[in-house]
Structure formats: structure tokens, C-alpha cells
Amino acid sequence: MTVISHQTHALSINPATGEQIGHYPYESAAVQDATLARAAAGYAAWRRTPVEARVERLLALAGALRDNAEAMARMITAEMGKPIAQARGEIEKCAQLCEWYADAGPAMIAPEAAPVAVGKARIEYRPLGPILAVMPWNFPIWQVLRGAVPTLLAGNVYVLKHAPNVMGSAYLLLDAIKRAGFPEGVFEVLNVTPDGVSAAIADPRIAAVTLTGSVRAGIAIGSQAGAALKKCVLELGGSDPFIVLNDADLDEAVKAAVIGRYQNTGQVCAAAKRLIVEQGVVEAFTAKFVEATRALVVGDPTQDQTYIGPMARFDLRDELDGQVQATLAEGASLLLGGGKAEGTGNFYQPTVLADVTDQMTSFKQELFGPVASIITARDARHALELANDSEFGLASTIYTANPALAEQLADELDTGGVFINGYCASDPRVTFGGVKKSGFGRELSHFGVREFCNAQTVWLDRN
Incomplete structure (x- = not known):
């Protein structure tokens, strides 16, 4: 019998039975470099894609999620034990998230006039670039998409490093993204060790970082993002x-x-x-x-x-x-x-x-x-x-x-x-996030769209 190591593979273990149901070899530095290269190239095109076209892809994603809801729900249940009725509800909630942002989101990144005394000024919400997302296992699809959907709408691209025990869910989501017609590089999955995460944070192609996880993970990711002078959003524990x-x-x-x-x-x-x-x-x-x-x-x-x-x-x-x-x-x-x-x-x-x-x-x-x-x-x-x-x-x-x-x-x-x-x-209509050791930054609502935007001042005729 071949023994698969946690040190070399991300393992999916069915918690209801204890049986191994999947193993995914951690990617090499060369594969990681190729993934980040695709993300950088994808961003160069996606940021110039009209908002209306991004909205079309979100609506297509809602359809792809519903078309594959049963398979995705059963994967969630097998990988982390969520009762199947709740897993199905998670997928439907994600589809509704896509539809809500497709409807309400464009107004959140529309230019805003600024009441200056001289000339004309406005605030433009520009994307930052590829966003590295380190995500947990407890909501394998919702947790990813509640950050990814507003991020993609804003013109950024998303690089997902998912929890090792739910990589099957990560790849099913990637398949749904592809079915929805998102271009290559706009949503990438990175299956790496913590050292790979550190290398990605330091990589100049990554513009910012978001993490949902433990306080210990937040301290590690937050300190690395700070050392690289990159914005991060941390959604950590709660009591x-x-x-x-x-x-x-x-x-x-x-x-x-x-x-x-x-x-x-x-x-x-x-x-x-x-x-x-x-x-x-x-x-x-x-x-x-x-x-x-x-x-x-x-x-x-x-x-x-x-x-x-x-x-x-x-x-x-x-x-x-x-x-x-x-x-x-x-x-x-x-x-x-x-x-x-x-x-x-x-x-x-x-x-x-x-x-x-x-x-x-x-x-x-x-x-x-x-x-x-x-x-x-x-x-x-x-x-x-x-x-x-x-x-x-x-x-x-x-x-x-x-x-x-x-x-x-x-x-x-x-x-x-x-x-x-x-x-x-x-x-999605209200913001989500914490204070103290529960982290900082916000997801959902217009805050979730703008967290990874450059709020750029454009001032005409200043003199």
C-alpha cells in the first residue's frame, strides 16, 4: 500500500469514515511561477475588460454553480463533513451572491464626483492586481467566492491557495469558473506549502493578500504582507x-x-x-x-x-x-x-x-x-x-x-x-469582518468591492 505524506501532498480525508478520498501533490516553484505568470497576464487583460462584460461572467458563474450544485455539495460533504442539506445551501448562496453583485456591484465602482472649489475632480476605483487568497475549509466554496466575486468585479484577478483538506472542492470551483467563460489567469488555484505561500506574498506579481483563518495564521500572513508593503485583509477567529x-x-x-x-x-x-x-x-x-x-x-x-x-x-x-x-x-x-x-x-x-x-x-x-x-x-x-x-x-x-x-x-x-x-x-448587502484579534478589513457590500481598489483622485483644471 502506498503511503501518501502530508509533507508532499494535500490530502482529503473523509471525516465521517477516516478514509483518504484524494491526494494532490504540492506544486513546485516552477509551477508556482507559471501560475503567477498566468495571473499577471490575465490581470493585464481583465482590468481593461468593461464592467458589463465582467457582470456577464458573474451571471454565467451563477448558472455554472447551479448546474453543478449536487456534485459540489457532495464533494464538500465528503471532504469536510458538512451535512448535505447545508452544503447544497452553501452552493445556492454562492449563486445568489454572484447575481447580487452583478446587479448592485457596478455602481459601487463607478466614478464619484468630488466637490472641489477649483476645477473638477472625481474618485476612480482602480483594481490593484492579482490578489492572493489563503482560504479555510469550513465553507469551501462560499468562503472563496464571497471574497472573489467582488474582487473580480473590481477588475482584479484571484489566486486561491485553499486548505489542504478541501482541494477537491477547489478544483471543482475552478472548473465552474472555466465553464462560466472567465479568461485564463483571472482565477487560478495554487496548491503549495506554507513556504510557497511566503514566496507568493513576496512575489512582486502579487498585489495584496486576503486570509480567513486562525489568529496564528493571521499573525504569520499579516507580518509577511507588511514586510512586503502589501495590503491585507484578515478574517480570523471569534468567540x-x-x-x-x-x-x-x-x-x-x-x-x-x-x-x-x-x-x-x-x-x-x-x-x-x-x-x-x-x-x-x-x-x-x-x-x-x-x-x-x-x-x-x-x-x-x-x-x-x-x-x-x-x-x-x-x-x-x-x-x-x-x-x-x-x-x-x-x-x-x-x-x-x-x-x-x-x-x-x-x-x-x-x-x-x-x-x-x-x-x-x-x-x-x-x-x-x-x-x-x-x-x-x-x-x-x-x-x-x-x-x-x-x-x-x-x-x-x-x-x-x-x-x-x-x-x-x-x-x-x-x-x-x-x-x-x-x-x-x-x-452581500452588509459588510462582514471583525476587530481586535478577529482581524481587520471587510468583505461583502461595497466595502468588499473597494478593499482591493486604488481609490484614485483625478483632478482637472486644478489651477
């Missing part, structure tokens, strides 16, 4: 607070908290990880939440009824279990789950921890898996303090029947997004 106040509709809050915590098997950077509940309703909320969590269907991710599948990587399950056991040793109560599921698959039991305090592991660290931590707040002010007591600042949720109080709390929350009476979601 999002989900605040439930005494006057909240508990049934709605519980429903949202379960989805917000356990969708994608809890492997979402902007998931509701810390459930901060005012003491007047914490007992009732907890009982309802545990009951709803217990009802979730766990199992074969290829089955439509499954809501929680396996975690994507075995090492991450080990890390999550260590965090859970540390929190229990620190005094938290275990209400549900609390360990690895039996069998060969990489399953972790849906877990609910209660009596969690601000000194415990699950409060301080990001838990990237199906584990919820319930924290009791004395009142709304204390809930706000607990919410902000984190090194992360990606998103937050507030459930209350008092709109004025919700707006007041939102004004003081140190997060990139605040969702009132609804769980966190990404939507």
Missing part, C-alpha cells in the same frame, strides 16, 4: 457573545441560539459560542436549549435529515475535547454530551456547558466545534461587560423586547457586527 435578556422571547432566542451555535457542526468563526443569559431567565433558557440541542440529528452527513456531522479534522476534535475537559475541571457543569462519539468517524457529541465563568477555558478561548457555553449575567450591563471581555470581536447577538436598550448595547459592543433578535449571518 461571539449571544446575549439573552430577561424580556426576550425565549422560544425564538433558543431557536436562534441552536442554529447560531451548531450549524456547520459548530465550525463557524462567527458562531454563537458564548451564550450570556440574564439571571432571571437563565434556568428556563437553559432547559429549553438543552432540550432543543438533544433533538438535533447527529450522524451520516450524506443524509438529508442530519444536522450535525463529523468535525472536519481529527486533530481539531482532539483540541476541542481538551478545551471541554479543561473547562469541566475548572468547575463548569456538563448538561449534555461532553466527549468524542464512539466509532471510526470524527464525531463529537453536541455539548452544553453551564455555570461557565469568565475565568474558564471555554469563555477565554474559541471553541471551534459543537460546544455551547452558558454564562449567567446579573443584568444587561453585566452582560455587556462579559460580551466585551474577549480578545475577539467578530459578531454579537442580542435578544430583548426593548429596542432602545438593544441599540444602546449595540453602541457599546466591540464587535464588527451586531444582530438584534436574530443570529449572525453573512449577506
Whole structure:
């Protein structure tokens, strides 16, 4: 039997079975150079392509995604364990993203008049060049396209370095791009080691860098981009607070908290990880939440009824279990789950921890898996303090029947997004990104289009 090494190949391992389903040799320096050469040549032509023609390609991509939705969804499920219904939803969401930017995007990069006192001036949004994108495995298609679609619309080209365990998804996406008629070099896939990523960042043909990943990866990529004097966008981890106040509709809050915590098997950077509940309703909320969590269907991710599948990587399950056991040793109560599921698959039991305090592991660290931590707040002010007591600042949720109080709390929350009476979601009409150790820069909305643009001043008759 031939043993394939992680050092020489990107490997796809089915987390539901532990079986290897794909291996992709890392590319040599010569192949990387050829890829970047194609991107540079592609950019020279794409930047001069009229916006209307770029829009046509985005609409064609929406069609290509839908035409190949089932194959792409099944690849996602096989490679990282996303339940198939959620994987299908991911592809449809990407198609809608393409259509929305095709409709609303051109106005975002149209010239803007500037009210100068002498002559005439305008702001032009010019592309920067090839953008290197280092992307994660948890949303193998959406995570890529939510950055790529506005980037391509603006006239840049996109060089994707995907996570090693989802390279099958990366190549299916590349095929969809080709089917949509994008010219060569406009979207390239780069399958390289971390050393190859470093070389690409330093390469003068790469204009800027975007990363979605861990804080550790953000520090590495951000420092290398800074050393090369290149702009970067970093979307990193999160330990999002989900605040439930005494006057909240508990049934709605519980429903949202379960989805917000356990969708994608809890492997979402902007998931509701810390459930901060005012003491007047914490007992009732907890009982309802545990009951709803217990009802979730766990199992074969290829089955439509499954809501929680396996975690994507075995090492991450080990890390999550260590965090859970540390929190229990620190005094938290275990209400549900609390360990690895039996069998060969990489399953972790849906877990609910209660009596969690601000000194415990699950409060301080990001838990990237199906584990919820319930924290009791004395009142709304204390809930706000607990919410902000984190090194992360990606998103937050507030459930209350008092709109004025919700707006007041939102004004003081140190997060990139605040969702009132609804769980966190990404939507192209609103911006997405974080503060503190959750990163910087923004994706989606007009911010996502302009992040990698040169806002160029053009001033006529200055004198």
C-alpha cells in the first residue's frame, strides 16, 4: 500500500469514515511561477475588460454553480463533513451572491464626483492586481467566492491557495469558473506549502493578500504582507457573545441560539459560542436549549435529515475535547454530551456547558466545534461587560423586547457586527469582518468591492 505524506501532498480525508478520498501533490516553484505568470497576464487583460462584460461572467458563474450544485455539495460533504442539506445551501448562496453583485456591484465602482472649489475632480476605483487568497475549509466554496466575486468585479484577478483538506472542492470551483467563460489567469488555484505561500506574498506579481483563518495564521500572513508593503485583509477567529435578556422571547432566542451555535457542526468563526443569559431567565433558557440541542440529528452527513456531522479534522476534535475537559475541571457543569462519539468517524457529541465563568477555558478561548457555553449575567450591563471581555470581536447577538436598550448595547459592543433578535449571518448587502484579534478589513457590500481598489483622485483644471 502506498503511503501518501502530508509533507508532499494535500490530502482529503473523509471525516465521517477516516478514509483518504484524494491526494494532490504540492506544486513546485516552477509551477508556482507559471501560475503567477498566468495571473499577471490575465490581470493585464481583465482590468481593461468593461464592467458589463465582467457582470456577464458573474451571471454565467451563477448558472455554472447551479448546474453543478449536487456534485459540489457532495464533494464538500465528503471532504469536510458538512451535512448535505447545508452544503447544497452553501452552493445556492454562492449563486445568489454572484447575481447580487452583478446587479448592485457596478455602481459601487463607478466614478464619484468630488466637490472641489477649483476645477473638477472625481474618485476612480482602480483594481490593484492579482490578489492572493489563503482560504479555510469550513465553507469551501462560499468562503472563496464571497471574497472573489467582488474582487473580480473590481477588475482584479484571484489566486486561491485553499486548505489542504478541501482541494477537491477547489478544483471543482475552478472548473465552474472555466465553464462560466472567465479568461485564463483571472482565477487560478495554487496548491503549495506554507513556504510557497511566503514566496507568493513576496512575489512582486502579487498585489495584496486576503486570509480567513486562525489568529496564528493571521499573525504569520499579516507580518509577511507588511514586510512586503502589501495590503491585507484578515478574517480570523471569534468567540461571539449571544446575549439573552430577561424580556426576550425565549422560544425564538433558543431557536436562534441552536442554529447560531451548531450549524456547520459548530465550525463557524462567527458562531454563537458564548451564550450570556440574564439571571432571571437563565434556568428556563437553559432547559429549553438543552432540550432543543438533544433533538438535533447527529450522524451520516450524506443524509438529508442530519444536522450535525463529523468535525472536519481529527486533530481539531482532539483540541476541542481538551478545551471541554479543561473547562469541566475548572468547575463548569456538563448538561449534555461532553466527549468524542464512539466509532471510526470524527464525531463529537453536541455539548452544553453551564455555570461557565469568565475565568474558564471555554469563555477565554474559541471553541471551534459543537460546544455551547452558558454564562449567567446579573443584568444587561453585566452582560455587556462579559460580551466585551474577549480578545475577539467578530459578531454579537442580542435578544430583548426593548429596542432602545438593544441599540444602546449595540453602541457599546466591540464587535464588527451586531444582530438584534436574530443570529449572525453573512449577506452581500452588509459588510462582514471583525476587530481586535478577529482581524481587520471587510468583505461583502461595497466595502468588499473597494478593499482591493486604488481609490484614485483625478483632478482637472486644478489651477
